[in-house]
Amino acid sequence: MKVRNSFKAICIALLVSFSVAVSGCSGGNKEADQFKSMLKNGDYFEAIDYYSTNKDAIGEENTVAILDEIREEVVSSYRSGSLTASTAESNLSSLLSIANTSSKEKIKKSIELIKSNEIFKTGSEYFEKKQYESAKTKFESVIKDDENYKTAQDKIAECDKEIKKTYIATADGYAKNGNYKSAISYLESYLDKFDDVSDLKAKIKEYSDAQMDVLLKDTYTYIKNGDYYSALEEIDKLSKDYADSEKLKKVQKETQDSYLKKLLPLIDEYVKDKKYSDAYSVCKNALDLIPESKELKTRLEKIEPLKPVLLSEMKISESEDFEQLTNHGATYEDVVGNTYEAGNLFKLSLYHDGWGNDDDGYAKVFLNAQYTKLEGVIAVSNDSEKGDFIVKVLCDDKELYSGTFNRTTPPKKVSVNVKGRKWMQVMISYANKEESKSHCYALLSQFGFTK
DSSP states (O other): OHHHHHHHHHHHHHHHHHHHHHHHHHSOOHHHHHHHHHHHTTOHHHHHHHHHHHHHHHOHHHHHHHHHHHHHHHHHHHHHTSSOHHHHHHHHHHHGGGOOHHHHHHHHHHHHHHHHHHHHHHHHHHHHTTOHHHHHHHHTTOOTTSTTHHHHHHHHHHHHHHHHHHHHHHHHHHHHTTOHHHHHHHHHTTGGGOSOOHHHHHHHHHHHHHHHHHHTHHHHHHHHTTOHHHHHHHHHHHHTTOTTOHHHHHHHHHHHHHHHHHHHHHHHHHHHTTOHHHHHHHHHHHHHHOTTOHHHHHHHHHHTTTSOEEGGGSOEEEEESEEEOOOTTSOEEBTTSOEEOSSSEEEEEEEEOSSSOEEEOEEEEEOTTOOSEEEEEEEEBTTOOSSOEEEEEEETTEEEEEEEEOTTOOOEEEEEEOTTOOEEEEEEEESSGGGTTSOEEEEEEEEEEEO
C-alpha cells in the first residue's frame, strides 16, 4: 500500500508540474499580457519598445500568438470601418520589425489584401463615374487572394466593352469622312490592349472593305464593261500595297475566273484556225496577270512548239514612227471593222507637214539567216485619213513585197520568203506626192518568222 500511495503521489506531482508549465506558455505571463494589452490599446510604438527589453520573458511562442491575434483584430477593424486603410496598414507594418518569418508573411499578406481592397473600391468609384480606363487599371491590380478578385475580373470585361465602344465611335467618325486609313490605323493601335479583339477586327475588316471598294472604283467599271485584262492590271497594282486584303483577293479571283471563261475559248479558236501567233500572244499576256493558271500554262506548252517567232519577241534594231500596241484594254480597229489583239501588233505612221518634218515609219530587224518565211497581215488603221500609201518589205535591201493601201483596202495577208536573209526592213511611204499631207497608219498584225 505504501508503494501504491507513493506512486500516486509522484503522478500527482508530475501532473501539477505539467499544468504549471502549460500555464506558463499560454497564459500567466505578465510580460506577455502587458505586451498584448499595449497593442490592444493602440500603443504600438511603446509596445515595440517594451518588447525589445522583454523579448526573452515574453517568449517567441507567445509573440507569434499575440501578433496573430492583433493582426486579425486590425483586419477585422478595417473591414468594419472602425480603422482606415492607412491606419490599418501602418499598425500592421509596425509589427514587421518584431515578427518572425512566419508572422511576417501573414502580416504582409494582410497588408496586401487591405491595399487590394482599397484599389477595388477606387476602381468601383471610377466605374460608377464611367471613367472606364481608370477603373480597368485599378481592377487589374486586385490580387487573386482578394475576395473581390472574381468581381474585379468581371468588371474588367465590362470596362473593355465600354472602352472599345468609344474607340469604335472615334474610328466610325474617321470612316464617315472617308478616311478609312486613319480609322483602320486607329483601331489597330489598340489591338494589343484587349484579350478579346474580335469586335475591333470586325470593324477593321469593315473599314478595309469599304476602303477597297473606293480603290476598286475604276476596276469595277472595267469589269462591268467586260475589260477583265485592265481590271486585273488595276488589281495587280493594288496588290502591292494591299496584299492582305481579303476583299481584294476575292475580287481578283472572281475577275480571273471571268477573264479565263472569256479567254480560253478564244485561245482554243485561234489554235483551231492555226493562228498560233495570236494564240501564243493572248496566252502569254494573260499569264502575266494570272501566273498560277494551270489552264493557261497547259495551252502555252502546246502552242509554243507550233508558233512562229513573233515580231514582238524580236529585237527592233532601228525604227522611226513604229509603235508596238500593247494596251489589251484598248480596241484596235481597221477600216473595214476588224479588231486586233494587242501584243504582236504594230503601227507604222506616215505624215509630211510640207515643212520638212517628214514621218516615214520604218523598222529594221536582224534575221541572221535563221528563218525561211515571214507571214502576217497588213491592214489600214481606222484612224487613217484618205490617201494612198505603200507598205514594203525589204530583205538585205531587196524589195520582196510591196502593197498599196487606202481607206477602202481590206486587210492583206503577207507571205515572204526570207531564207538566207540577214536583215529585214518594213516601211511605209506615200503612193504619190499630191497626198503627202494625209495622216496614214498601217497595222502589222500576226507578223512572225518560221524557221
